[in-house]
Amino acid sequence: MPPVEFEKLVDSVAPDEIKLCIAELLSLKRTMPELGLGEPIEAINDFIEHESERHGQSYQGQGRPDLLDRQDLRDQLNALFRIAISEAFR
Numbered sequence: 001m002p003p004v005e006f007e008k009l010v011d012s013v014a015p016d017e018i019k020l021c022i023a024e025l026l027s028l029k030r031t032m033p034e035l036g037l038g039e040p041i042e043a044i045n046d047f048i049e050h051e052s053e054r055h056g057q058s059y060q061g062q063g064r065p066d067l068l069d070r071q072d073l074r075d076q077l078n079a080l081f082r083i084a085i086s087e088a089f090r
Contacts, residue, residue, distance in 0.1 A: 010022050017047075018043050021043045025044070
């Protein structure tokens, strides 16, 4: 089981204008066999495109941006990595 039920996630974070589209898509997916691609749902696609544009460069690069600036975090992660590697080759 996923840690969060998808419907609860949609109810709590999705904007009202796409909730009905998501509910219809879920209903369709529950009743139809997986047959490949369907027609795009314009409202959902518009939301995804808008959010991608809105966040711009925020999610690009090497994960958490503060890792590049925080030597203490990098040292801790490197130590954890070394432990994992040494245990893997015992």
